[in-house]
Amino acid sequence: MRTRHATSPEQVPGFDTEALRAHYLVEDLFPADRVETVYSHHDRLVIGGVSPGPGSPVRLDAPETLKADYFLQRREAGVVNVGTAPGVVNVDGTEFELVPKAVLYVGRGAREVTFAGNGDAAFYLVSTPAHASHPTTLANLADATPVSLGEQRTSNERTIYKFIHDEGIRSCQLVLGVTELADGSMWNTMPAHTHERRTEVYLYFGLDPEHRVVHLMGEPTQTRNLVVADRQAVISPPWSIHCGFGTASYAFVWAMGGENTAYTDVVPAPIDTLR
Template sequence: MEVRHTTNPNDVKQYTTERLRSEFLIDSLFAAGEINMVYSHYDRVVTGGAIPINGSLTLEDKETLKTEYFLERREVGIINIGAEGKVVVDGQEYSLNKRDCLYVGLGNQEVTFESSNSSDPAKFYFVSSLAHKQYPTKKIPIEEAEPNRLGSDSESNKRTIYKYIHQDGIQSCQLMMGMTLLEPNNMWNTMPAHLHDRRMEVYLYFDLDQEDSRVFHFMGEPNETRHLVVKNEQAVLSPPWSIHSGVGTNNYTFIWAMAGENYTFTDMDSVKMEELK
């Protein structure tokens, strides 16, 4: 597991493009037959991707976490962004189609990933945060997630938000997780921008249909913005002091996940357009 430390926003002002990408962009989560993970010191969040090919892949990293099993002090949210697969939690199987979500709580000792068809594998994206209480494992297919339709064509941000793990959905300790789908010919997300100083966030961009499609992800303090050029199936770590917004060369989908102090989706501090520089 790769480990990344926190950064001071005053220092980030001096970063080169290469340094900015090495600190905040996760560019290689998904590899056939592997689990890849990044441990961030922002709220101790682990971000990972798994593509099982021949047999199952086990969620574990005792050396980094110094625990007997992965969820000894953690919870995890899993969303499949590939073909059909299944997650096995202490012997209980959960089938996940594309865009289905599974929450696995504190105390479950064995979590494995499998693909239904190795020639067309599942792609499991997951985010894990610390937990202090056990909540039941629960699956929610995208068909059962409540859609929240926002934006407009005139603003280039017509989109549907699906909230999976949150206060009024699947219950957790502090992890919140969901997905936003932009309609065709709509490219902007989270603009006007906002901050939430009480928690960090991770974005995974995917379903960019063309090889040369990109998302320009904006980050930084409102008066000191920077950008990252992001490819399909790459993720961005967003610190509490940073905005997190983006515009694509075409429409796309992204998964957002948050962890920190407050367990309220609407806990955010809006940034006026005139404050952005």
């Protein structure tokens, strides 16, 4: 398990490109033979990824960093298939087939979790600490709560699919969904916002290898950018905005952990105030 320590907004103006990427960008997250994990001290989020090929399932083990007997002993998790083929997640002997963009919530106390795939299944995991157990639940795009935002003339027409939140799949503190941009749109989450009580992570996917997303971060008056490739994640501290634009069509998984699960708990950052 890799570790990312918490940072303050005062540090960002002194970071060059290499330092920004080292603190906030997560690359190489989907190996075939193990679950790669990253622990963030911002709200103690853990993200992980695996692209299991044909053969034995890949097990979600508890890294030494967690000081736990098993990964979900004191945690909950959301799993999203960001690949192009179905795959199977087995939770304590029960199999769940995840088609692309399907989400599986796994509650605290699940002891054995494995991932299997025979094509381009790629499982992305986001985990937060949990104080109670909620039922393990599978949902497809048709089961989510869709919200249409933006418009074509501002290049940000998009559909937000809310899966894990206070009016959907119940959790302790995890909030998670998938956003799809309409053809011809490139901006996500604009106007931007912050939410001081929750850390958010973006995982971009669906990008061709030669294309990128330019992700904006930092305080609204001290913005910086990260150039992000397919299946790479950005850790966004509570004080940072999180938005971006792509050179081609894409989707992304947004996931939050913190003080509450209210999707609308945000502080807007109007476009004309950004610097």
